[in-house]
Amino acid sequence: MSWYEKSDITDGQVDDVILSYDLDRETIVEAKLIGEVEELISENADKFKLILEGRQIELTVYHIIPFWRDGELIEDNCGTVQVGDKLLCIDPEELTVSKEKVIEIEVGRTDNTPVRHPKSSNGYYFVNGILLHD
Amino acid sequence: MKKVNWKSNRIFKMELSIVVSGLEDANFLLKRKKRVEIPTMKAKNIVQWKKSDNKKKK
Numbered sequence: 724m725s726w727y728e729k730s731d732i733t734d735g736q737v738d739d740v741i742l743s744y745d746l747d748r749e750t751i752v753e754a755k756l757i758g759e760v761e762e763l764i765s766e767n768a769d770k771f772k773l774i775l776e777g778r779q780i781e782l783t784v785y786h787i788i789p790f791w792r793d794g795e796l797i798e799d800n801c802g803t804v805q806v807g808d809k810l811l812c813i814d815p816e817e818l819t820v821s822k823e824k825v826i827e828i829e830v831g832r833t834d835n836t837p838v839r840h841p842k843s844s845n846g847y848y849f850v851n852g853i854l855l856h857d
Numbered sequence: 858m859k860k861v862n863w864k865s866n867r868i869f870k871m872e873l874s875i876v877v878s879g880l881e882d883a884n885f886l887l888k889r890k891k892r893v894e895i896p897t898m899k900a901k902n903i904v905q906w907k908k909s910d911n912k913k914k915k
Contacts, residue, residue, distance in 0.1 A: 729885035753906035
């Protein structure tokens with residue numbers, strides 16, 4: 724039994740309650756989507772596919788992501804993430820989080836690629852179970 | 858207190874972000890199911906939107 728369902732980013736609606744995280748309090752929180760999900764076309768921008776054990780996320784370089792290196796929290800654009808850094812991942816069934824290692828990074832460039840940008844009430848949300856900054 | 862170190866000096870535009878890869882089941886948010894209550898034992902792990910909203914009204 725799960726209390727949360729996967730919802731494609733493109734289906735996000737204003738006021739949807741989504742899973743998020745409070746880095747200050749180190750706790751899972753619910754947030755709301757604010758505003759429509761922006762859809763843009765990206766051309767010739769750096770993109771990075773961050774691959775973890777069992778999940779992955781592909782981001783353009785402009786996207787800010789919190790990650791841990793040597794136990795230290797860093798928030799920076801995804802191009803600075805290295806193999807071995809850890810990202811915060813959620814288990815929506817148990818409502819627990821864990822820091823999971825990036826095991827591979829694939830680098831590429833966008834080519835008339837559609838990109839989506841959700842915005843949440845607290846500035847963070849999980850995509851593919853991985854915590855991102857909006 | 859959140860500790861944030863900015864490691865990069867790259868200039869970037871905030872308006873672009875997630876790339877949709879086109880992979881099946883990729884790029885999903887986790888949305889609360891409607892009319893489903895989180896059991897008490899699990900609910901202690903999360904600050905629910907409705908509860909925090911109610912607290913603000915008191």
